[in-house]
Each structure stands twice: as C-alpha cells, then as structure tokens.
Amino acid sequence: xxxxxxxxxxxxxxxxxxxxxxxxxxxxxxxxxxxxxxxxxxxxxxxxxxxxxxxxxxxxxxxxxxxxxxxxxxxxxxxxxxxxxxxxxxxxxxxxxxxxxxxxxxxxxxxxxxxxxxxxxxxxxxxxxxxxxxxxxxxxxxxxxxxxxxxxxxxxxxxxxxxxxxxxxxxxxxxxxxxxxxxxxxxxxxxxxxxxxxxxxxxxxxxxxxxxxxxxxxxxxxxxxxxxxxxxxxxxxxxxxxxxxxxxxxxxxxxxxxxxxxxxxxxxxxxxxxxxxxxxxxxxxxxxxxxxxxxxxxxxxxxxxxxxxxxxxxxxxxxxxxxxxxxxxxxxx
Amino acid sequence: xxxxxxxxxxxxxxxxxxxxxxxxxxxxxxxxxxxxxxxxxxxxxxxxxxxxxxxxxxxxxxxxxxxxxxxxxxxxxxxxxxxxxxxxxxxxxxxxxxxxxxxxxxxxxxxxxxxxxxxxxxxxxxxxxxxxxxxxxxxxxxxxxxxxxxxxxxxxxxxxxxxxxxxxxxxxxxxxxxxxxxxxxxxxxxxxxxxxxxxxxxxxxxxxxxxxxxxxxxxxxxxxxxxxxxxxxxxxxxxxxxxxxxxxxxxxxxxxxxxxxxxxxxxxxxxxxxxxxxxxxxxxxxxxxxxxxxxxxxxxxxxxxxxxxxxxxxxxxxxxxxxxxxxxxxxxxxxxxxxxxxxxxxxxxxxxxxxxxxxxxxxxxxxxxxxxxxxxxxxxxxxxxxxxxxxxxxxxxxxxxxxxxxxxxxxxxxxxxxxxxxxxxxxxxxxxxxxxxxxxxxxxxxxxxxxxxxxxxxxxxxxxxxxxxxxxxxxxxxxxxxxxxxxxxxxxxxxxxxxxxxxxxxxxxxxxxxxxxxxxxxxxxxxxxxxxxxxxxxxxxxxxxxxxxxxxxxxxxxxxxxxxxxxxxxxxxxxxxxxxxxxxxxxxxxxxxxxxxxxxxxxxxxxxxxxxxxxxxxxxxxxxxxxxxxxxxxxxxxxxxxxxxxxxxxxxxxxx
Numbered sequence: 001x002x003x004x005x006x007x008x009x010x011x012x013x014x015x016x017x018x019x020x021x022x023x024x025x026x027x028x029x030x031x032x033x034x035x036x037x038x039x040x041x042x043x044x045x046x047x048x049x050x051x052x053x054x055x056x057x058x059x060x061x062x063x064x065x066x067x068x069x070x071x072x073x074x075x076x077x078x079x080x081x082x083x084x085x086x087x088x089x090x091x092x093x094x095x096x097x098x099x100x101x102x103x104x105x106x107x108x109x110x111x112x113x114x115x116x117x118x119x120x121x122x123x124x125x126x127x128x129x130x131x132x133x134x135x136x137x138x139x140x141x142x143x144x145x146x147x148x149x150x151x152x153x154x155x156x157x158x159x160x161x162x163x164x165x166x167x168x169x170x171x172x173x174x175x176x177x178x179x180x181x182x183x184x185x186x187x188x189x190x191x192x193x194x195x196x197x198x199x200x201x202x203x204x205x206x207x208x209x210x211x212x213x214x215x216x217x218x219x220x221x222x223x224x225x226x227x228x229x230x231x232x233x234x235x236x237x238x239x240x241x242x243x244x245x246x247x248x249x250x251x252x253x254x255x256x257x258x259x260x261x262x263x264x265x266x267x268x269x270x271x272x273x274x275x276x277x278x279x280x281x282x283x284x285x286x287x288x289x290x291x292x293x294x295x296x297x298x299x300x301x302x303x304x305x306x307x308x309x310x311x312x313x314x315x316x317x318x319x320x321x322x323x324x325x326x327x328x329x330x331x332x333x
Numbered sequence: 334x335x336x337x338x339x340x341x342x343x344x345x346x347x348x349x350x351x352x353x354x355x356x357x358x359x360x361x362x363x364x365x366x367x368x369x370x371x372x373x374x375x376x377x378x379x380x381x382x383x384x385x386x387x388x389x390x391x392x393x394x395x396x397x398x399x400x401x402x403x404x405x406x407x408x409x410x411x412x413x414x415x416x417x418x419x420x421x422x423x424x425x426x427x428x429x430x431x432x433x434x435x436x437x438x439x440x441x442x443x444x445x446x447x448x449x450x451x452x453x454x455x456x457x458x459x460x461x462x463x464x465x466x467x468x469x470x471x472x473x474x475x476x477x478x479x480x481x482x483x484x485x486x487x488x489x490x491x492x493x494x495x496x497x498x499x500x501x502x503x504x505x506x507x508x509x510x511x512x513x514x515x516x517x518x519x520x521x522x523x524x525x526x527x528x529x530x531x532x533x534x535x536x537x538x539x540x541x542x543x544x545x546x547x548x549x550x551x552x553x554x555x556x557x558x559x560x561x562x563x564x565x566x567x568x569x570x571x572x573x574x575x576x577x578x579x580x581x582x583x584x585x586x587x588x589x590x591x592x593x594x595x596x597x598x599x600x601x602x603x604x605x606x607x608x609x610x611x612x613x614x615x616x617x618x619x620x621x622x623x624x625x626x627x628x629x630x631x632x633x634x635x636x637x638x639x640x641x642x643x644x645x646x647x648x649x650x651x652x653x654x655x656x657x658x659x660x661x662x663x664x665x666x667x668x669x670x671x672x673x674x675x676x677x678x679x680x681x682x683x684x685x686x687x688x689x690x691x692x693x694x695x696x697x698x699x700x701x702x703x704x705x706x707x708x709x710x711x712x713x714x715x716x717x718x719x720x721x722x723x724x725x726x727x728x729x730x731x732x733x734x735x736x737x738x739x740x741x742x743x744x745x746x747x748x749x750x751x752x753x754x755x756x757x758x759x760x761x762x763x764x765x766x767x768x769x770x771x772x773x774x775x776x777x778x779x780x781x782x783x784x785x786x787x788x789x790x791x792x793x794x795x796x797x798x799x800x801x802x803x804x805x806x807x808x809x810x811x812x813x814x815x816x817x818x819x820x821x822x823x824x825x826x827x828x829x830x831x832x833x834x835x836x837x838x839x840x841x842x843x844x845x846x847x848x849x850x851x852x853x854x855x856x857x858x859x860x861x862x863x864x865x866x867x868x869x870x871x872x873x874x875x876x877x878x879x880x881x882x883x884x885x886x887x888x889x890x891x892x893x894x895x896x897x898x899x900x901x902x903x904x905x906x907x908x909x910x911x912x913x914x915x916x917x918x919x920x921x922x923x924x925x926x927x928x929x930x931x932x933x934x935x936x937x938x939x940x941x942x943x944x945x946x947x948x949x950x951x952x953x954x955x956x957x958x959x960x961x962x963x964x965x966x967x968x969x970x971x972x973x974x975x976x977x978x979x980x981x982x983x984x985x986x987x988x989x
Contacts, residue, residue, distance in 0.1 A: 168666075
C-alpha cells in the first residue's frame with residue numbers, strides 16, 4: 001500500500017514536469033506575445049508603435065529572450081513559490097489566483113455534490129425501473145439537459161430571475177456587496193446567488209452521470225450473482241446497494257479526478273456568462289491576451305489540482321472496491 | 334462654515350434641477366468652463382471667497398491628515414461649469430466594462446490630458462480647451478508651443494506640480510535613449526527640445542511646423558501625461574540617485590529604467606504598476622482586483638464648480654469587469670449600474686428602453702464620431718497576382734460599393750438612426766466636399782453587375798463570378814470578432830456582394846489573429862471603423878486614408894515607410910499621395926493645408942480606397958436616474974472625444 005502511494009507520487013511529479021513543459025509550449029504557440037496583443041488592442045483606440053520601439057519595450061518585460069529561457073526563469077521562480085506577475089494586471093499571479101481559487105473550489109465542490117446527489121439516485125431509479133414512465137422522464141430530461149448548452153440555460157435563468165423575481169443574478173454577489181469585506185450579510189447574499197450558478201453548472205454533468213450510472217448498473221443487474229442473490233431471497237434493497245450499486249459507482253468515482261478541471265475550464269463560457277469570479281474566466285482572459293505568466297501559472301495550478309483529484313479518486317476506488325485493493329497489494333507484494 | 338453653506342445650497346439646487354425636463358442648463362449658462370478662477374470672476378462678476386470640500390476630505394482635515402482645501406487647491410483652479418446644477422458630494426459611481434483591457438476606459442480614461450475637448454451639444458463645434466494646464470499658445474510659425482501651468486497646483490500627494498515635472502518628463506524620460514522613443518512621438522509629436530521659462534511656463538520646440546498640435550495633445554494627452562512626478566520618480570532615476578539600480582532591484586525590477594518606466598503611471602499604455610505614484614487625475618486607483626477596479630478621489634484635484642466646491646463630487650468610481658456583453662446588459666436592466674456607455678450595442682436599444690422603469694434609468698442615444706461604422710478595404714497589394722489584378726481595377730471597387738444596400742443596413746441594424754454614407758471625413762471640416770460621402774454610395778446592383786460584366790468577370794455554373802484565370806473569385810472579409818457590429822454589418826454586406834455574383838465570406842477571428850494577418854499581408858478584405866475624421870481634433874497622421882491603418886495597400890505603405898527597403902514599389906500616383914499626406918501635417922499655412930487635404934481626399938474618394946457603409950450611428954448610453962449633471966445630448970461620443978471624459982465626469986454626482 002505505501003509502496004503504491006510512493007509510486008503514485010513519483011508518477012505525479014513526472015506528469016507535472018511534462019505538463020509544465022507542454023503547457024508552456026502550447027501557450028507560447030500562438031504568434032506574437034502579450035505586447036503584440038496588448039498594443040493591438042491599444043491600436044483600436046489609436047496608439048501606434050513601430051516594430052523597433054516594440055522591441056525596446058519587449059526587453060523591459062523580458063519578452064525578448066528565447067522561449068526556453070522564459071520557461072526556465074518561470075519554473076525556477078515557481079519552485080521558489082513565486083508564480084510571477086501578470087502582464088495585464090501588473091499584480092502577482094499568486095494574488096490573482098488566490099483571490100479566485102477559494103470561490104472556484106467552493107463552487108466546484110458544491111457542484112460535484114449536487115451532481116452526485118441528483119445523478120446517482122436518478123440513475124439507480126432509472127436502472128431498476130427500466131422503460132418505466134419515470135425512466136423515460138429521467139431520460140428525456142437527461143438528454144435535454146445534456147443537449148442544452150449551459151450558457152444558454154444560464155442566460156435563461158438569469159433572465160427569469162430578473163423578470164420574475166426582480167433579482168438580477170450577474171455574478172456571485174449583489175452590486176452593493178461587491179467591494180465590501182466579508183460579512184454575514186455578504187455571505188448570505190452569496191448564498192442567494194449560488195444556487196443558480198451551481199444548478200447551471202451541474203445540469204450538464206448530471207445528465208451525463210445519470211446515463212453512466214444507469215448504464216453500468218443495468219450491466220450489473222443482469223449478472224449471475226445478482227440473480228443468484230435474488231433467488232436466495234436476499235432483500236431487494238440491501239442486495240441492490242451492497243453489490244451492484246457499489247460496482248456501478250466505479251466509473252463515476254474514477255471520473256472525479258476529471259470533474260474538477262472540467263468544472264474550472266469546461267464551464268468557462270457559463271462562468272463568463274454568469275460573471276462568476278472563478279478561475280475559468282481569468283484563464284480565458286489570460287489566454288486571449290497572451291498573458292503568459294498568468295496563463296501558464298493557472299494551467300500549472302489546475303494541473304496540480306487535477307493530478308491530486310485523480311489521486312484522490314484512485315484512493316477512493318481503492319477503498320470502495322476491494323478487487324482493486326487486493327489487486328494492488330498482490331502487485332506490490 | 335463655508336463648506337456647509339456651499340453644500341446645503343447644492344442640495345437645494347439638485348432637488349430643483351433633478352425634476353426638470355431633459356433640456357437642462359446650469360444657472361451659469363452654457364459656458365463650458367472658465368480656464369481659471371480669475372476668468373470666472375471677470376466673466377460672471379461673482380467672487381468666490383471660500384471653497385467647499387467633500388465630507389470625506391473634511392473629516393481628514395479635521396483629523397489633521399490633510400491640509401485645508403484652500404491650501405490644496407491651486408491659486409488658479411479650473412472652474413468647471415456644471416451641466417445642471419451644483420451637485421452633492423459623496424457616493425460611489427458604479428459602472429462596468431467588458432474585459433480587463435478597458436476597465437480604465439470608463440469613465441476616467443483620458444483624464445490625464447493637458448487639454449480637453451468641449452463636447453457641447455448637437456450642432457455645436459468641437460473646441461479644444463485647457464484642462465490640466467491653464468492654457469497654451471502656438472507661435473506664428475507653428476513650431477513652438479508655450480504651456481502655462483496652474484500656479485500652486487499639486488500632485489495627488491500634495492507635492493507641487495511645476496515646470497520641473499514637465500521638464501523631467503522630457504529631459505529625463507521621453508528625450509533620452511534609455512526609453513523607447515515611440516512614446517515621445519505619440520505623446521508629443523516630433524519634438525526637438527523643451528525649455529523651462531519659469532516655474533509655471535514651459536516652451537516646447539518642434540523642428541517642423543506642427544499646426545495640428547492642440548488636437549494631437551487632446552487625443553494623445555489622454556494616454557500620455559504631459560508631466561511625470563519628478564519628486565516621486567527621481568529616486569528611481571539614475572541621474573538623481575546613484576543607487577537607483579539597487580533600489581529598483583530591491584523592489585523587484587530588473588533595472589532603474591524598468592522601475593521608472595513602470596512606476597511613472599497615469600498613461601493609458603499599461604496598467605498602473607505602483608498605485609502610490611501621484612497623479613493629477615480626479616480619481617486615483619484604490620484597489621485593483623480581478624472583478625473590479627476601485628478609484629478614490631484625489632484630494633488635491635485642481636477644479637472647482639461655480640460655487641467654489643472642489644471637484645469631483647463623487648467619492649469613488651467602481652468599474653466592474655464583466656466578461657460578456659449579455660451580462661453587462663443584465664446588469665444594466667437590473668439597475669445595478671449608475672452609468673454605462675461603452676460596449677453597448679445599438680441593436681440592444683429596445684431592450685434598455687423597455688426596462689427603463691424597473692431598472693430606474695434613462696436610455697440616451699449619443700452619436701458616435703464614426704465616419705463609417707464599418708469600412709471595407711480591398712487589399713490592393715494582395716499576395717495572389719490574379720486577385721490583386723481584380724481588386725486593383727477601380728471598377729471592381731465601384732461595383733462593390735454600389736452593391737451595398739446602405740439604407741437597409743441602417744434600418745436593420747441601427748433603426749434608421751445612422752447616416753448611410755461613403756467612408757469620408759467629417760462634414761464639419763472646412764475642406765469637406767459632400768461628394769466624398771455620396772461617391773458611388775447609392776444602392777444600384779444593376780450598375781454593379783454591369784461594371785463587373787464589363788471587367789470580364791463572367792459567372793460560372795454556380796452563379797458566382799470567375800477570375801480571369803477561370804477560378805471562382807472568392808474573397809474573405811477579415812472581421813475582428815471582438816466588435817459585434819463589424820460581424821453584423823459584415824454578414825449583410827457579404828450577402829449583397831453574393832447577390833452580384835461575388836463569392837464573399839464574412840469570417841470572424843480574434844483580433845490578435847486579425848492583426849497578425851493584416852500585418853503579414855495575408856487577407857483579401859479588411860474591415861475597421863473610420864473614426865478621427867474631424868479636422869479640429871488634429872491627430873490626422875493616424876487617419877485611415879492617409880496611413881496604413883486603412884489596410885488598403887500594406888506593401889505599398891511598407892515601401893513608403895522603409896524608403897524602398899521593404900514592401901513593393903507603389904504606382905507613381907500612390908507615391909505622390911503618400912508624400913502629400915506627409916506634407917499635410919507639417920504645412921503651417923491653413924489655406925495651403927486645406928488645399929492639400931482636398932487633393933488627398935479627392936484621390937482617396939476617386940480611388941475608392943475605403944468603402945463605407947453607414948456612419949455617425951448613435952450608441953445607447955444608460956444613465957441611472959440617480960445621476961446628476963450628465964448631459965442628455967452630446968455632440969459625439971467615442972474616441973474622437975475620449976470616451977466619457979468629455980462629458981465631464983468631474984462634475985457628475987449622485988442625487989441623494
């Protein structure tokens with residue numbers, strides 16, 4: 001068991017190194033750099049600079065050195081805990097990400113919980129009541145949920161909340177609390193705004209998970225051991241939850257690791273529409289502005305979180321599924 | 334107490350004026366401003382003996398943290414007239430902008446200018462008036478300008494603002510090799526040297542006549558402050574501090590040059606690095622986060638209202654960053670914002686109008702100083718010789734212009750409120766010719782088809798016209814997707830062009846990619862706004878017709894700029910055109926300059942360099958009912974008049 005964990009940690013480090021190289025390289029791929037982008041945007045409003053003048057300014061920002069040098073400087077700083085400074089905000093990346101990470105984690109965790117609370121029972125119900133009215137209803141809603149773009153749903157809910165309840169949801173906070181320090185009132189205000197955000201982000205995931213849960217449970221229910229257990233008179237509920245459901249949960253649990261980055265980056269458009277102060281829109285902006293330091297550091301932070309997520313989900317599987325546990329013990333023995 | 338009196342009368346005033354109809358005028362008349370207190374007292378016969386200040390600052394004075402208002406104001410404050418009436422102090426103005434790049438645009442961007450535009454009501458002329466500086470004077474040969482500073486004026490930290498700060502910005506910053514020269518050119522034009530006359534007078538010398546200088550300052554002054562705080566920056570400057578490099582490194586910079594560069598602050602070029610850098614803006618940065626930027630009042634602001642109250646009235650401005658225009662719209666109709674202007678689209682006007690009551694705001698339509706909301710430039714130096722041959726035929730450009738149904742664009746996208754016209758200069762210009770705006774601007778697809786037939790562009794089996802080499806003539810409009818109006822107009826225009834058999838695709842790309850492709854001559858048709866067309870604004874060098882910003886012939890412009898080193902040699906008529914354009918800016922004699930301008934724009938018009946659609950479209954501006962002193966009608970809004978700067982945010986206030 002310990003050996004397994006140590007091995008996993010070792011792999012994680014290798015993965016992170018590779019991610020840092022690939023991530024940095026991909027972000028460098030688009031032509032030009034932050035200054036090009038920035039000056040082009042300024043160009044809209046009238047600024048003009050020649051190429052040589054641009055070169056001068058580039059030198060100030062260390063953007064004139066070759067890409068691999070920029071990489072080493074960045075990695076070196078990161079190892080010392082310095083994530084660099086965002087070109088566009090002129091604020092240390094650590095502060096920028098730190099400002100948004102807690103809310104991102106909060107939204108993500110709540111979304112995962114909501115997704116599971118909705119998807120697992122519905123999935124179980126659909127599987128055990130296959131082709132019933134309830135199953136069809138769940139299927140229809142599931143597919144509609146899957147097919148509706150989240151941002152569309154977000155826009156709809158925002159509009160509904162404004163026109164029916166006179167309550168605009170354009171972010172996690174009401175206008176009057178935006179620049180205020182944390183207080184009970186601000187927290188309650190956030191709690192009013194959270195459900196819409198979570199509902200929107202959760203729908204897409206829920207619909208998919210219902211299908212997965214339903215499918216894998218159906219597979220299990222047809223197996224011999226279920227029929228045997230049932231023929232031996234085991235009570236339906238304890239039978240269901242003790243064996244097939246646990247096994248059917250496997251693909252869902254192992255997906256947790258992937259859920260987190262999906263919530264951060266996969267829902268960027270939703271977060272943009274809902275104006276959520278999460279990391280997704282920040283990353284999106286950084287990428288469009290070629291704000292290298294910010295984008296690369298966010299990608300790194302997300303990678304760490306993903307890899308940790310996968311690690312946690314593997315540990316959960318180990319705990320949930322004795323077959324894996326015994327398998328790994330055999331392998332390391 | 335003087336403060337209390339001024340304050341109380343202000344409240345009465347706002348109460349009385351707040352309920353008045355849209356047509357409002359201050360009791361002090363429609364004077365834009367009085368450049369100094371002395372001017373005010375002379376013109377109105379009134380004397381201001383004591384000054385009012387914001388309760389927020391009065392509390393700081395009482396606590397001993399701030400000198401009294403009399404000492405903070407310059408001896409010669411700007412007296413800013415108010416649009417409606419004397420305002421009340423306090424409150425936070427809430428606004429929002431799309432994306433981080435533009436958070437400073439609304440509404441304080443441009444408030445660092447030495448001069449400003451008096452953006453009077455519709456039909457009025459656009460004048461450039463003093464703002465930070467008391468005044469300026471051009472020499473007869475247009476080669477020297479004398480700047481007069483306000484006596485006793487102070488930076489936001491209380492240090493005196495004098496000629497030394499202006500000199501510092503030249504001698505120790507803009508004119509020395511260590512710093513990029515482009516900023517000098519942009520901010521100050523082709524300057525040769527600066528001369529300090531006394532503590533409040535500076536003379537700037539130019540090697541060529543620079544007749545458009547006030548307009549140039551007006552525009553660039555919004556981006557490049559005309560003085561940097563010497564007292565604050567000199568400790569980071571190697572000339573004043575031998576250990577400047579060490580100090581810079583200590584603060585995390587690579588060198589003293591970088592430290593000064595980033596700390597100088599104030600301009601529109603980069604985000605403020607050091608929030609402690611003093612400025613002379615009405616509000617300074619207080620807090621920058623990824624969701625909003627907060628600005629707080631400058632206790633040393635140099636302007637007062639006609640009752641002697643120090644401006645600005647508003648304590649704070651909060652500019653929220655939203656990532657999406659729909660979110661911005663929801664914030665507006667939900668009544669969350671005090672004012673919203675930039676980033677609003679004309680087609681959303683009904684949405685704003687419908688929700689006025691529940692959102693407690695008023696929707697105004699302010700015309701934008703755009704001679705063309707979208708113009709199209711066919712790439713005359715196209716990489717593909719056959720494509721180029723087609724584009725270079727002026728009949729082709731004429732046909733393309735005739736094929737556009739400008740009235741329909743106006744009706745469909747602008748509720749008929751814009752002006753269908755060719756891409757042309759501002760009708761207000763002294764050298765303006767009406768025919769520039771009407772040249773091939775009517776909708777006449779039959780003539781367009783005839784011209785294309787004459788060119789020998791026959792239709793292929795699928796109805797699309799073929800190039801001389803037998804291939805389908807296929808062109809892309811390169812549209813920056815960040816500007817939805819270009820996308821919307823582009824879709825209509827592409828249809829009109831397809832109707833006359835020219836296969837055109839409107840393609841939207843991120844502005845970065847658009848810039849990349851424009852820069853590498855990898856495009857068929859460019860699209861952009863035509864702005865900055867008013868002659869009194871002066872910054873003519875970046876005019877789309879007379880610079881490569883029009884993107885109609887990138888290789889020819891490259892040849893011209895590099896003196897023949899790169900690009901391709903243009904035809905003689907274009908060489909003459911480019912040279913004449915250069916001559917235009919440095920011709921001191923007004924009559925001669927106008928003659929050149931006429932010649933230039935005759936050529937541009939005849940050549941159909943830029944094909945226009947509609948211009949002067951109004952954009953919605955949403956003003957909360959709690960806002961006071963925001964004009965209902967303006968001459969223009971847009972970058973011709975520095976966004977909201979020219980509706981005087983200094984004197985806006987929140988009604989109690």
